[in-house]
Amino acid sequence: MEDNENVKQFLQINWQNQIEKANISKEKLIDQLKEYGLDSKFLQKEYQDGKFLYIQSEEFGISLQLESDILNCVYIYGGRDKKFKQYKGFLPYLINFDLTNGDVVKFLGEPSTRNGGKLTSISIAYEHLGIEFTFGTKNWSEKDSLIEFICLFKKENNASYKLCGNCKNPTNNLCSRCKIIYYCSASCQKEHFQNHKEKCKQYALQLNTQV
Ligand SMILES: [Zn+2]
Numbered sequence: 001m002e003d004n005e006n007v008k009q010f011l012q013i014n015w016q017n018q019i020e021k022a023n024i025s026k027e028k029l030i031d032q033l034k035e036y037g038l039d040s041k042f043l044q045k046e047y048q049d050g051k052f053l054y055i056q057s058e059e060f061g062i063s064l065q066l067e068s069d070i071l072n073c074v075y076i077y078g079g080r081d082k083k084f085k086q087y088k089g090f091l092p093y094l095i096n097f098d099l100t101n102g103d104v105v106k107f108l109g110e111p112s113t114r115n116g117g118k119l120t121s122i123s124i125a126y127e128h129l130g131i132e133f134t135f136g137t138k139n140w141s142e143k144d145s146l147i148e149f150i151c152l153f154k155k156e157n158n159a160s161y162k163l164c165g166n167c168k169n170p171t172n173n174l175c176s177r178c179k180i181i182y183y184c185s186a187s188c189q190k191e192h193f194q195n196h197k198e199k200c201k202q203y204a205l206q207l208n209t210q211v
């Protein structure tokens with residue numbers, strides 16, 4: 001990988017903020033890549049008769065998905081894929097590609113949706129955080145499977161399920177400090193505090209430094 005300022009700057013892009021902030025068009029994305037001198041590193045691929053367009057770089061481990069020519073979600077790869085190398089850029093929620101499925105649930109709490117298993121890789125999503133993780137296992141009982149890829153999308157405040165990080169009952173109350181983990185009651189929050197304390201502090205710090 002080229003070790004120049006442009007590449008470093010490109011890797012600092014907070015894609016989730018970009019999706020959240022503005023409707024980024026295909027033209028705008030291509031201009032942005034040109035500014036970084038990276039447009040030649042990205043290929044465009046259409047799927048479903050042009051409904052989805054992917055602007056992707058195997059070298060940088062990233063695939064930008066556009067729906068109707070607007071940036072919809074961003075796939076970033078852990079380098080365990082045959083094609084895509086590991087993404088070395090900014091990741092939200094203090095995530096890195098050495099985390100297992102067990103770690104992710106420990107840090108971010110109970111996911112709002114689960115997919116896969118048996119025939120396909122397992123994935124868990126946190127709709128209120130706008131993030132989905134897919135792991136390298138098809139077996140839900142495995143807890144030490146590493147992240148294959150991550151999908152970043154627009155946060156959804158009315159997520160289908162919001163589960164208490166301690167007792168797993170449905171709830172609507174987010175930890176007021178980090179706004180990451182849900183708790184159904186003060187007693188559950190208190191019980192879970194030893195586990196959550198350190199991450200809560202780090203998440204809250206990151207939240208406050210985000211522009
Ligand atoms: Zn609870």
Ligand SMILES: [Zn+2]
Nearest residue numbers: 175177178200
């Ligand atoms: Zn917290």
